Amino acid sequence: MGVTTKTSAAEIAAAEELVSFIQKSPSMFHSVKTIRCYLDEAGFTYLPEAGAWDVRAGGSYYTCRNNSTVIAWKVGERVAEEGSSYHFQLTASHADSPAFKLKNVAEMEGPEAYLRLDTEAYGGMIDYTWFDKPLSLAGRVLVREGSRIESRLVSLDRDVAIIPSLAIHFDRAVNDRFSPNRATDLCPIMSAGDCTVGTVDALVAERLGIEPENIVARDLFLVNRQRGCVWGAASEFVSSPKLDDLACAFTSLKAFLASDNQRDVSVYCCFDNEEVGSNTKQGAMSTVLADTLARVNAALGHTSDELCQAVAKSMLVSCDNAHAVHPNQEGKCDAVNRCRLNGGLVVKEAANQKYCTDAFSRAVLQAVCADAGVPLQTFANRSDMAGGSTLGNLSNTQVSVHAVDVGLPQLAMHSSYETGGARDVTLAIEALTAFYNADLLIDGADAVTLG
Structure with a gap:
């Protein structure tokens, strides 16, 4: 049929x-x-x-x-x-x-030359679905220009981070149970050595056409940029x-x-x-x-x-x-x-x-x-x-x-x-x-x- x-x-x-x-x-x-x-x-x-x-x-x-x-x-x-x-x-x-929100001090150096992001959970997400996906940043920043502080929307609109899984060779029982620690296992990496602390503000500032030092506060979230789609043999589903x-x-x-x-x-x-x-x-x-x-x-x-x-x-x-x-x-x-x-x-x-x-x-x-x-x-x-x-x-x-x-x-x-x-x-x-x-x-x- x-x-x-x-x-x-x-x-x-x-x-x-x-x-x-x-x-x-x-x-x-x-x-x-x-x-x-x-x-x-x-x-x-x-x-x-x-x-x-x-x-x-x-x-x-x-x-x-x-x-x-x-x-x-x-x-x-x-x-x-x-x-x-x-x-x-x-x-x-x-x-x-539900998403992961950047903390005020958003970057962590190490181990080795890695630059990682310090995040916390916003809402009750299924944590494992965030692993191994290219991620972006979006939200709002507060920018100071002279005596005025104003809100600006920002979406980097490109992938800048990922939360890598641990190889099965280091955890043979991973398929038996999986309970990641949000403070240690879910820290996204932004760089393997080419970037340093200040990269987040530099990326946001470049996107907004401002100087990084003008950014005084942020409400930024990790974003899965995978585009939604209508799919299925009979086009029955929408995923996003x-x-x-x-x-x-x-x-x-x-x-x-x-x-x-x-x-x-x-x-x-x-x-x-x-x-x-x-x-x-x-x-x-x-x-x-x-x-x-x-x-x-x-x-x-x-x-x-x-x-x-x-x-x-x-x-x-x-x-x-x-x-x-x-x-x-x-x-x-x-x-x-x-x-x-x-x-x-x-x-x-x-x-x-x-x-x-x-x-x-x-x-x-x-x-x-x-x-x-x-x-x-x-x-x-x-x-x-x-x-x-x-x-x-x-x-x-x-x-x-x-x-x-x-x-x-x-x-x-x-x-x-x-x-x-x-x-x-x-x-x-x-x-x-x-x-x-x-x-x-x-x-x-x-x-x-x-x-």
Whole structure:
């Protein structure tokens, strides 16, 4: 029996656009820059947090915090109408991914003539996937010019380091067990003798066209530059660094831009620091979303009490990828609450409330997607295995709304190179567009009307 290609040209194009999106986003700072380019091209107005905000019905706007979190919103034309059921419909994803971050004193000399990098883990990556891969550096640096210190994005865009494995001849049992020490085994080499301390700043300065002594601080990360691709005999797969969670950042952005809901304030959130707990000034547990909604509400001429009413009638879709059934480890998944690649967006639920999904929010999203003819899948962890957490409940500590946790199914989460389903990119965009377009009239936790 020959190959039957089910992935359409349009679905392949959407997956390839995701790959391009990720390629432009080697750090969380670059992710936000890439998102801002999409928003600028769509005609959105940038409102800096430190400036006054003029927000009007029919307008489209965005703001940023720390250049690593972005929140965008579209105000429906009918929001200003008397008697309108004013509320927010939101999605939230995150811009960061597990990686290794350079320490302030970033270089170590020796042994012999080697020059190595001193790094620490950012988030919970699969360490062994970082070995023997050419690596680059990307992030932001703070540059001083006279009395002014300003932030600059930098991506070396070439490979400058590698973390070498130990030869099997020195560790015959390496295939029996492998538990590298992050302080000793995971130090990348930059040079075998031609470079000295100061090379990192020299490379960054050359890239930025400045003098090395002008660099006063850095947030730099190791980057796997292996380009993502759509692959498979039937073009079923998409693989890339940072699918978790840039796949959700991308698909929710595309849905947000494609949607048209004139009765609500549609909101797109992409937070930083989910992989390290979200409890930063720009994370989901910060005030950034609450501050933004409060300022939008005030700029539209509403009172603080009306904001509370609007929030009570609002809903969030928290978007962070899900674990697909592994082809070689099926037993790691729940017997029936499991998902597969190319089966569509996944609703995630946990009794311990690590996910924000409950019966109410699940019912709303299921009804919206059913009406749109878009498939949904379900995921829950095996009852004897602890799962991770994500954005929904954390953001709800600041802005409490009905919320459901979803994600694209994927394999090898937190590897330096992850795999998902090519068709799931389009299916996720369709599901999230349906959510943004739905006119949700929420009555507490008693009922919701789908307009």
